[in-house]
Amino acid sequence: MIRNNMREVEERLEALKKRMDEKLESNDVQLNILSNASTKYVIFLSLGNPEVRAKVVNASGNNCEKVWQKVKKSAIKLIQRSYFDPQWIKLDIVTNVEEWGFPDFEEYIKHVKRNYFRKGIAFDDEFRLALLEQEINGFSLIRSKQGHPQELDEININHYMKYRYNQKFPFYKNYYCNKKIYLFETMAFFDENSEIYELYNGELTTGIRKVHNLECELHNLIKKSASFLVNEVEENGKFEYGYFPCFAKRIPTYNILRHSSTLYAMAEAFEYLGDEEIREGIERGIDYLINNAIVYKEDCAYVVDYANDNEIKLGANAHAILALTKLMQVTNDYQYLELARSLGRGIISMQKEDGGFLHVLEYPSFKIKEAFRIVYYDGEAVFALLRLYDLDRQENWLNKIKDAFDFLIANDYWKYHDHWLSYAANEITMYIPEDQYFIFGLKNCHARLNFIYHRNTTYPTFLELTMAAFKMVRKIEELGKEYLFEYIDKDFLLQTIDKRAEYQRVGFCYPELVMYFKEPGLILNGFFIRHQAFRVRIDDIEHNLSGYIHYLTYRLPELKESKDLTSSSRNHPLL
Structure with missing residues (x-):
């Protein structure tokens, strides 16, 4: 032939x-x-x-x-x-x-x-x-x-x-x-x-294609990477977890937290694209989660990470709620609501009197294994409870959320610049538009902007962090609270967002890049992390997917109004 x-x-x-x-x-x-x-x-x-x-x-x-x-x-x-x-x-x-x-x-x-x-x-x-x-x-x-x-x-x-x-x-x-x-x-x-x-030949962008319509290109990246994740869902609902592509090595470990967080990003992609194959993949993944990881103690549900010492992680419960609530919100099918409530009660059972959270329990004893493990868990837990409250307006959820934010604010958690904290801060202002929450969210982003703007690694959570701040900025303008802009450089925020949106393309698995790896088809249309041996893992893809969906949904319309959205009309110093 x-x-x-x-x-x-x-x-x-x-x-x-x-x-x-x-x-x-x-x-x-x-x-x-x-x-x-x-x-x-x-x-x-x-x-x-x-x-x-x-x-x-x-x-x-x-x-x-x-x-x-x-x-x-x-x-x-x-x-x-x-x-x-x-x-x-x-x-x-x-x-x-x-x-x-x-x-x-x-x-x-x-x-x-x-x-x-x-x-x-x-x-x-x-x-x-x-x-x-x-x-x-x-x-x-x-x-x-x-x-x-x-x-x-x-x-x-x-x-x-x-x-x-x-x-x-x-x-x-x-x-x-x-x-x-x-x-x-x-x-x-x-x-x-x-x-x-x-192809570009810039210092950091060598080898990726130049495009004339960024809107079209990013839409294609969302579509292709969402399809990649769907194809990674096995028949039983478990993901093919990831690859080290130089020699086509599969990553043998598994993390049920990332399983759920990937389902959440896929639910966002389903909302954006409306592709029923994505919904089918999500539902298979949820079935796997329910059948292989959910346990109950009284009226509380917990996600057990059997592959990692039978741990119950605060963040795993949070991401299970995020995946379930997002799918229910998009489909108007509330079949998972009682499970989400039980998982929410599981989170609250891990909340301390000061509003903070215990991070890791042992299973089956439910004893405390680690009071604190990683700062992300707190933001994930609060954001998950906020999404649960959006569907299930029980006052108890909001009271526990306020307690948690009191702890986060009192302990200056904004200094960690976690994108989940930005999501949570933006979300709570939908129900309680108080200055303290706006200030927390703006500070969480502002002190990191210069680092994000100049960073040479793709770090997809940077786009998520800045987009959450962007939505908060627009809400501040709607409420006439412009005095809060003393806590963020709004113009620099927009420059950083637009630069990261283009720059993250250097981590997409374009064929012109992956053709030099063994079995390129394994990773084609995913996203890689260059400094981690070009690792392609489901959570690497989910963060890029979420960031780009938010960018095209919220930032892009403003760019289209202000100018022609072409790569040649935009100023990207790295390119």
Whole structure:
């Protein structure tokens, strides 16, 4: 079949070449290559599909057309020889090269953040042995072992050399100790089934597609990542928990709290998209939760995390309530209301006289295991009770919520900058619009804004935190309480939100990124955490999903009114 479609493949290759030529002729790109004329042009072609790790070929020379013909011939030969189906084709042309002494390079990578090495490496000035940045990270060729600094990993490099070059002779770092190596950057274009995207080559955004309509792109990201989560729900309702994608390793652990929190995000996606497949996945997940994790003591229900020492975690009860109440609110089907009440009573049974909460109990003894574990649990518990109160207007829920907020305010919990606290603060002002709750929520966000704006990791909860503050700002304006803006820089909040909304795309599992991992289809359309070995876990996806849904629902309409929402009309310094 591949042989019959070779004409189509050649047309796709030539279309990529045309885009490259147009960019070079536009003078928007200056090639800063070595003075050696034999390596004036260096071109890579990466060929991939969801089934296998990408195959990469490259060529170099002083004539662009000849280099192109050479690398194109190598790509076609590879496709024909291996019957490879190139659903994805990526073209890179080297735009900038830096010469390094090998010892200096080794010292440099010791201090680079894990998986944040963002350049290619050539081990000779003619690029005979050269690796794209995505190849280096996709096969974990730079890594640290047992607490030691990062270094080139000879074992992984030799494995990859066999895959990439079918190389018979071994790679030894000592061979290069007195030689020069070359770090390089590229300009890239990506073909996904004949649709071509230009890719960013910014310091932190290298390798993701440029888009002309951010609204459309983010809608697609929500749709694709929600579908990803649905596909991760097994027949019995348990999730495939996650992956370390470099070598397609499944994460063997499980956490019932994250099971429920993911169902909550899926319920938000169901509200936004109206896709019945999402609802079916949620209901299977809820059935698993009920059948495998819920226990009762008198009129209280608790979620037991059997996979983690039979713990009853305050946050697990909270997220179960959030998932149940959100689905009931969206569907107007209140079949889970009594269960949600019982879980709410479970939370209240863990509330102390001062309004704070016990965090972890043992099961089946129900004895206190840890009075405090992690600050997130308090915000999750209060937010869950608020969502329960929204459906079940019993005064007792609101009284316990006020007690909890008295504790949070008295103990300056705003200093933890937890997005669940922002959710809770925003929610309580719907029922009690008192200044103290607005001030708490604004301070919870404001002191973190500068950090969020400049942070190079994606941290999806940042968008959730700032969007909760955004909704609070609009509520303050509606109530005529603008004097409260002394507690937040409103303009900087909006700049930060818009920047994070675009920047979080660098963590989406686009095919142009995941094609360099083993079994790309496992993680395609999820979200990864780069500094955690590109981990793709259900909770990583849920936070991105929730943040983007809130952004498109609340922030986007204002942007559409003020200007054309295109990537070219927006100022994103990192891009």
